[in-house]
Amino acid sequence: MTTLTMAQALNTALRDAITQDDDVVVFGEDVGTLGGVFRITDGLTRDFGEERCFDTPLAESGIVGFAVGMCMAGFRPVVEMQFDAFGYPAFEQVVSHVAKMRNRTAGAVQLPMVIRFPYAGGIGGVEHHSDSSEAYYAHTPGLKVVSPSTPADAYGLLRQAIEDPDPVVFMEPKALYWAKGEVQTPGQPLPFGRAAVRREGTDVTLIAYGPSVPVALKAADAAREEGWDVEVVDLRTITPFDDDTVARSVRRTGRCVVVTESHGFAGVGAEVAARVQERCFHSLAAPVLRVSGLDIPYPAPKLEHTYLPGVDRVLDAVARLQWDDEPDTRWLDSARGGAA
Amino acid sequence: MASRTKGKADSGFAPPDLRAEPPATLRDYYRQMTLIRAFELRANEMYRRAKIGGYCHLNLGEEATVVGLMSALEKRDYLFTTYRDHGYALARGLAPGAVMAELFGKSTGVSKGLGGSMHLFDAKARMLGGYGIVGGQIPPATGAAKALTYRGDPGPDAEAVMCLLGDGTTNIGAFHESLNLAAIWHLPIVYVIVNNRLGMGTTVERASAEPELFKRGCSYRMPGERVDGDDPVAVREAARAALTRARTERQPSLLETMSYRLKGHSVVDPATYRSREESQRVRDLDPLPAFRSRLIEAGVLDDDDAKALEEEAEQQVAEAVDFADKSPDPQVKDLFNYAYATDVANASRRLPAEPVFPVADDSTGGAS
Ligand SMILES: Cc1ncc(C[n+]2csc(CCOP(=O)(O)OP(=O)(O)O)c2C)c(N)n1
Ligand SMILES: [Mg+2]
Numbered sequence: 001m002t003t004l005t006m007a008q009a010l011n012t013a014l015r016d017a018i019t020q021d022d023d024v025v026v027f028g029e030d031v032g033t034l035g036g037v038f039r040i041t042d043g044l045t046r047d048f049g050e051e052r053c054f055d056t057p058l059a060e061s062g063i064v065g066f067a068v069g070m071c072m073a074g075f076r077p078v079v080e081m082q083f084d085a086f087g088y089p090a091f092e093q094v095v096s097h098v099a100k101m102r103n104r105t106a107g108a109v110q111l112p113m114v115i116r117f118p119y120a121g122g123i124g125g126v127e128h129h130s131d132s133s134e135a136y137y138a139h140t141p142g143l144k145v146v147s148p149s150t151p152a153d154a155y156g157l158l159r160q161a162i163e164d165p166d167p168v169v170f171m172e173p174k175a176l177y178w179a180k181g182e183v184q185t186p187g188q189p190l191p192f193g194r195a196a197v198r199r200e201g202t203d204v205t206l207i208a209y210g211p212s213v214p215v216a217l218k219a220a221d222a223a224r225e226e227g228w229d230v231e232v233v234d235l236r237t238i239t240p241f242d243d244d245t246v247a248r249s250v251r252r253t254g255r256c257v258v259v260t261e262s263h264g265f266a267g268v269g270a271e272v273a274a275r276v277q278e279r280c281f282h283s284l285a286a287p288v289l290r291v292s293g294l295d296i297p298y299p300a301p302k303l304e305h306t307y308l309p310g311v312d313r314v315l316d317a318v319a320r321l322q323w324d325d326e327p328d329t330r331w332l333d334s335a336r337g338g339a340a
Numbered sequence: 341m342a343s344r345t346k347g348k349a350d351s352g353f354a355p356p357d358l359r360a361e362p363p364a365t366l367r368d369y370y371r372q373m374t375l376i377r378a379f380e381l382r383a384n385e386m387y388r389r390a391k392i393g394g395y396c397h398l399n400l401g402e403e404a405t406v407v408g409l410m411s412a413l414e415k416r417d418y419l420f421t422t423y424r425d426h427g428y429a430l431a432r433g434l435a436p437g438a439v440m441a442e443l444f445g446k447s448t449g450v451s452k453g454l455g456g457s458m459h460l461f462d463a464k465a466r467m468l469g470g471y472g473i474v475g476g477q478i479p480p481a482t483g484a485a486k487a488l489t490y491r492g493d494p495g496p497d498a499e500a501v502m503c504l505l506g507d508g509t510t511n512i513g514a515f516h517e518s519l520n521l522a523a524i525w526h527l528p529i530v531y532v533i534v535n536n537r538l539g540m541g542t543t544v545e546r547a548s549a550e551p552e553l554f555k556r557g558c559s560y561r562m563p564g565e566r567v568d569g570d571d572p573v574a575v576r577e578a579a580r581a582a583l584t585r586a587r588t589e590r591q592p593s594l595l596e597t598m599s600y601r602l603k604g605h606s607v608v609d610p611a612t613y614r615s616r617e618e619s620q621r622v623r624d625l626d627p628l629p630a631f632r633s634r635l636i637e638a639g640v641l642d643d644d645d646a647k648a649l650e651e652e653a654e655q656q657v658a659e660a661v662d663f664a665d666k667s668p669d670p671q672v673k674d675l676f677n678y679a680y681a682t683d684v685a686n687a688s689r690r691l692p693a694e695p696v697f698p699v700a701d702d703s704t705g706g707a708s
Binding site for chain 2: 029058060124125127265294300
């Protein structure tokens with residue numbers, strides 16, 4: 001085990017993948033000479049040569065479409081979109097080709113590519129540099145959408161993303177790039193679709209992913225002082241979605257708050273809330289609440305803290321979970337064969 | 341239509357004869373250049389002192405280009421720029437205080453602090469925005485040029501559009517889509533590639549198959565021309581000729597100005613991809629002292645005049661910083677005011693600490 005930042009863990013994952021698999025190539029804007037704006041690809045060109053990591057001109061749609069072609073010829077490209085919003089010029093390629101190629105060819109073409117995005121805010125960036133764009137991709141069948149919250153997960157999930165036969169949209173929370181954690185290197189790919197219970201609790205489940213996980217954990221600590229015992233589930237992957245872990249937790253706690261940094265309306269939080277009520281309706285003692293970014297374009301730095309769902313807002317939601325009522329568990333009794 | 345380079349390529353441009361210019365004009369160019377220089381240096385400093393947030397791209401090294409282009413552009417014309425837009429805003433007449441306040445994110449900024457450094461905008465000055473997305477400005481600028489054709493006939497007094505873009509931006513699809521549209525529809529627009537030899541850390545030669553970027557106009561039968569971006573008069577002349585073609589013939593043009601970016605891509609970029617020698621060479625080519633010496637040589641200025649202009653610029657910028665610093669922050673309550681023109685029924689406008697669900701209205705007989 002070594003202590004690495006998430007940025008270093010991602011860099012290490014790329015290095016290990018390049019070393020172990022000759023088909024892995026990395027490219028994007030300024031990923032070579034500069035090593036990427038966030039230095040995720042630092043030193044790859046120097047250490048593995050231009051063949052394995054190269055700079056492209058400024059042309060996102062070209063970059064992603066180019067990766068499609070490389071996949072068709074047997075490679076495993078890992079491309080970088082410099083920031084969340086700079087991926088929009090490539091949206092056509094992602095949605096119309098990357099996501100649909102396999103289905104369109106009845107499985108004849110696989111696109112084992114990874115599109116990496118530094119995403120979300122909290123670093124005093126602005127519009128275009130702080131977007132949470134995961135819902136656009138998660139809404140598109142054919143894409144897997146992943147967002148790590150720890151260096152170890154960043155390593156394992158990126159390794160899995162590169163090995164995965166499907167195209168993966170890999171969302172890296174920039175606010176966590178410099179957060180440190182223990183990482184096993186070289187390590188194993190972390191299978192998709194397995195949410196992690198980051199903290200166990202009995203009263204309420206907070207569900208989060210990526211940048212919102214540390215917020216949920218802090219809120220859970222603070223809630224302890226208020227007498228609530230809070231469980232925190234980190235989804236890790238949005239698609240595939242781990243219904244089992246989520247439902248198991250909420251059935252136990254009976255209360256649920258979904259925390260996402262993206263805008264709330266029609267976001268991933270809405271999907272989580274819907275799935276929870278579909279599966280846990282009879283265990284719920286309160287409506288599933290969402291805490292999210294506000295439904296406005298990402299604001300200038302001075303008002304960023306108002307936009308972001310912080311600890312206070314999470315606690316506020318927890319406080320509103322109808323604590324006066326006892327959860328109605330009569331259905332449980334009947335499910336067990338009637339009251340004893 | 342032929343593309344051409346004025347003078348010799350790159351650093352070997354033949355400079356226009358300054359004696360043909362009214363001294364007051366030249367003096368004013370130097371004044372504007374020093375104002376932009378002073379503004380950008382202070383913006384750099386304010387960013388480092390965390391007074392400015394977000395991202396901040398400076399026109400350092402491009403002052404002569406900015407002033408040359410903006411002297412050719414008439415008040416009635418429209419301007420679209422990249423995110424490297426501070427100098428253009430100042431030269432277009434936006435108040436330095438309001439521009440600095442926008443950088444600071446203050447409510448007295450040109451867009452109440454909502455746009456920030458990359459999105460300076462002023463409808464009155466017909467500055468239709470800086471754009472933070474590479475290439476984002478090019479199709480809108482082209483559309484604006486089409487709109488002008490509905491409003492008036494071609495002629496020397498017609499309005500035109502100028503659209504700025506960086507060298508790296510010529511590789512994005514929007515550039516090619518737009519040039520084609522402008523050419524087939526004969527639009528009154530001048531595209532200007534501000535070639536500072538780098539797109540972030542990537543050189544023109546590494547990014548563009550035809551590194552003489554003005555030649556890309558050929559594919560659209562659009563006149564292309566390359567000028568010395570370190571010479572405001574040369575830039576003005578080339579831009580004026582292109583604007584005249586746009587006004588009188590509705591013939592779009594592609595102009596390329598050659599200059600250097602003195603510092604990193606943005607304030608936070610240490611530009612490690614540039615060698616020490618290269619950085620020194622770029623500093624030696626700084627257009628500001630070069631233009632200053634030329635003016636002194638031509639007898640337009642003496643050292644005292646130049647110093648007076650420089651001090652005046654410093655003073656103006658100090659006032660702008662003071663204004664920005666003392667201006668009020670934007671208010672949380674205004675956060676939802678601008679996303680939509682009309683109220684969107686049931687849209688969440690909930691701020692932190694407000695109830696998740698509105699309390700049931702008594703008149704509806706709600707429980708509790
Ligand atoms: C679509 C998009 N991709 C990437 C970026 C990030 N980015 C901002 S500026 C820039 C380089 C642009 O270079 P150039 O066009 O030469 O303009 P310059 O910055 O040199 O003025 C890059 C890659 C962006 N803003 N938008
Ligand atoms: Mg450039």
